[in-house]
Amino acid sequence: MSTGESPCGPVGELARRLVRIDTTNPPGNERPAVGLLAGILGGAGFEIETRSYLDSAERTQLVARLRGTGSRPGVLFSGHVDVVPPGNVPWSVPPFAGELRNGRLYGRGSCDMKGGVAALVVAATRLAAGRKLEGDLVVAVTADEERNCLGAEALVEEPLFEGLGSAIVAEPTSLGLYVAEKGAFWLEITALGKTAHGSMPHLGANAVAAVAELLVQWERQYPSDAAPHPLLGSPTLTAGVIQGGVKVNVVPDRCAVQLDMRTVPGVEHSWLRAEMDTLLAEISGARPGIRWGVATLSDRPAVECPADSPLARALSGAIRQVKGEEPQPRGVPYCTEACIWVPRLGIPAVICGPGEPGMCHQPDEFVDLKELELAAEIYTRAVEGLLAAA
Ligand SMILES: [Zn+2]
Numbered sequence: 198m199s200t201g202e203s204p205c206g207p208v209g210e211l212a213r214r215l216v217r218i219d220t221t222n223p224p225g226n227e228r229p230a231v232g233l234l235a236g237i238l239g240g241a242g243f244e245i246e247t248r249s250y251l252d253s254a255e256r257t258q259l260v261a262r263l264r265g266t267g268s269r270p271g272v273l274f275s276g277h278v279d280v281v282p283p284g285n286v287p288w289s290v291p292p293f294a295g296e297l298r299n300g301r302l303y304g305r306g307s308c309d310m311k312g313g314v315a316a317l318v319v320a321a322t323r324l325a326a327g328r329k330l331e332g333d334l335v336v337a338v339t340a341d342e343e344r345n346c347l348g349a350e351a352l353v354e355e356p357l358f359e360g361l362g363s364a365i366v367a368e369p370t371s372l373g374l375y376v377a378e379k380g381a382f383w384l385e386i387t388a389l390g391k392t393a394h395g396s397m398p399h400l401g402a403n404a405v406a407a408v409a410e411l412l413v414q415w416e417r418q419y420p421s422d423a424a425p426h427p428l429l430g431s432p433t434l435t436a437g438v439i440q441g442g443v444k445v446n447v448v449p450d451r452c453a454v455q456l457d458m459r460t461v462p463g464v465e466h467s468w469l470r471a472e473m474d475t476l477l478a479e480i481s482g483a484r485p486g487i488r489w490g491v492a493t494l495s496d497r498p499a500v501e502c503p504a505d506s507p508l509a510r511a512l513s514g515a516i517r518q519v520k521g522e523e524p525q526p527r528g529v530p531y532c533t534e535a536c537i538w539v540p541r542l543g544i545p546a547v548i549c550g551p552g553e554p555g556m557c558h559q560p561d562e563f564v565d566l567k568e569l570e571l572a573a574e575i576y577t578r579a580v581e582g583l584l585a586a587a
Contacts, residue, residue, distance in 0.1 A: 204297050208569040211237075212315035213295035215278065216304035222279035225250075227340040228257040230278040230311075234318055234338055235259050241322040243336065246357055250340045250348055258348055259338040260357040263325050265584060270362025271333030272580050273544070274321060275349075275534050276314035277342030280306035286560040301563040308552030312564040313367030314338060316551055316572035323577050330584040333360055342534060345495055349537040363508040363545055363583065364538045365576065369552030370529075372520060372568060372575065374512050376547050377428045377528035378535055380460035380499035382469060385453055386411065386477070387490040388441075392450040401448030402486025405441040408452040410480055412436055418472065419458070426461035428528030429499065433459045455494065459530060462499045497536035501528075502545035511582035512547050515575045529554070549575065 205213065218230045231247060239245045243261035250256040265271065283292040283305050290296045292305040302312065321336050335358065341348035388408050393401025416434060425431045434456065441452025458469065470491075477489045502509050504526045516524045535546035551568040 205302065205566045206570040208315045208319045208573045209302055209566045211319060212302055212307060212312045212564065212569055213297070215311035215315060216295040216302065216307050217293060219293045220279050220306065221282050222341060222343045224255065225253070225279050225340055226255045227278050228255050231257040231259045231338055231340070234314070235261065237318055238321060238336060241325040243321070243325065248352060248355060250351060256340045258340050258352045259336070260352065260355070261321070261336040263321065263330070263334040265330035265332045265334070267332065267360070269332035269584055271335055271360050272583055273358070273361050273364040273538060274317040274334065274336045274576065275364055275366045275538060276310055276317055277339045277348065277534065278311060278314055279340050279343050279348070280309070280311070281343050281558050284558070284560055288560045290561060297566070300566050302566055302569070303561065303563045305562055307564040308369050308562050309557035310368050310550060310552070312552050312569050313369060313550035313572065316569055317367050317576055319573040320576035320580070323573070324580055328586065330580070331586055332362065332584045334580060334584070335361060339534065346497070346532060346534050346537050349534040353537055353541045358542055361542055361544055364535065364542070365512070365579065366533045366535050366546055366548045367550035367572070368533045368548050369550045369554050369557060369564070370548055371553050372516060372549060372551060372571060374509070374516060374524040374526050374547060374549050375529050376504055376509050376526040377426070377462070377501040378499065378533060378548065379429050379528070379530045380466065380536070381495050381497045381532050382458040382460055382466045383455065383494035384458070384473065385455045385492045385494055387451065387453040389488045389490065390448070390450045391486045393448040395446030395448060398448050401450070402484060403448050404452035404487065405449045407480055407484050407487045408439065408441060408454050411476065412454065414476055414480070415456070415473070418476070420464055423464065426463070426528070428526065429461045429530065432461055432464050460499050462501045464499070466496055466498065497532050498540050500535050500539040500546060502547050506545055507583060508545050508547055511579045512549055512575070514582055515578035516549070518578055519571050519574045
């Protein structure tokens with residue numbers, strides 16, 4: 198018999214409504230989810246700006262601003278509402294039904310990161326209902342994060358982010374505090390040579406062999422053994438894709454390799470690029486007829502927020518109050534939208550959100566309902582710590 202009571206709290210309810218909107222990317226279809234959140238934040242007193250994304254009627258991004266007194270720099274709440282496809286492994290629950298079981302909300306995006314977005318928005322409405330803050334609170338809800346943060350990259354071009362001093366990204370961390378993330382520097386390097394019959398290779402210039410030499414040399418000189426970063430460890434290098442050649446008896450005149458380099462603060466991408474250019478010139482010098490093309494596929498710097506900064510201390514304090522334990526600041530090896538906000542807005546960012554990071558993109562994705570409510574409490578207290586009048 199129903200008691201009429203909601204089976205979950207306000208954050209769980211909102212997260213569930215968001216999970217029930219299928220925003221699988223591709224194609225995205227974020228508009229109804231963004232519309233729902235814009236309505237809630239607008240009703241709470243936020244100024245609402247939406248921007249269509251990639252000229253698609255189905256894709257929208259949102260920036261909502263609650264005006265403070267302006268005596269302190271504002272806080273950015275950051276989350277995305279696109280989700281990855283359910284995948285080929287069968288689920289034991291329907292991925293877009295928002296089923297509740299055993300104190301958990303199940304569904305694609307429950308953990309990554311509609312749960313986090315719901316917690317941010319509920320916290321934002323509570324903050325709006327309280328005393329006027331000393332700085333603005335800005336909520337950015339993006340599309341197309343799952344494609345290398347392209348939504349945030351487009352949104353940050355808009356003049357909607359003035360007056361901000363820090364950012365909180367609600368990607369899942371099991372409510373732990375992450376203060377650093379690795380950079381991602383992806384290059385596609387193409388060797389162009391000269392084709393010839395396989396029996397007369399001296400008449401050609403072998404692009405596959407040139408790339409093979411490049412890979413061996415680059416692995417040797419890549420700074421994977423540099424002094425490890427205390428939170429992020431060492432830079433990594435992965436050759437993810439290689440394509441070249443047409444036939445066993447034809448000297449290949451083209452070979453392309455895609456490199457995924459994950460970096461730490463102190464390893465500048467411009468330095469890596471200069472090292473790469475030097476190496477390519479050396480290989481060309483030893484291999485007449487080889488030319489190179491280099492395309493940057495992604496250039497996201499590593500970011501780090503000092504553990505003793507006001508932002509990190511505000512989050513630490515809020516987590517301690519709400520969870521009763523002192524968070525140990527950590528780092529993540531993958532990119533979040535912090536990699537856009539930090540360099541483009543010149544502000545520090547931390548990552549803290551409900552849900553287990555290992556749940557992301559998995560079948561039977563879920564988030565703990567209690568954690569959702571605690572997250573909203575943490576965000577509310579963190580912003581009060583940063584922006585409430587003394
Ligand atoms: Zn995410």
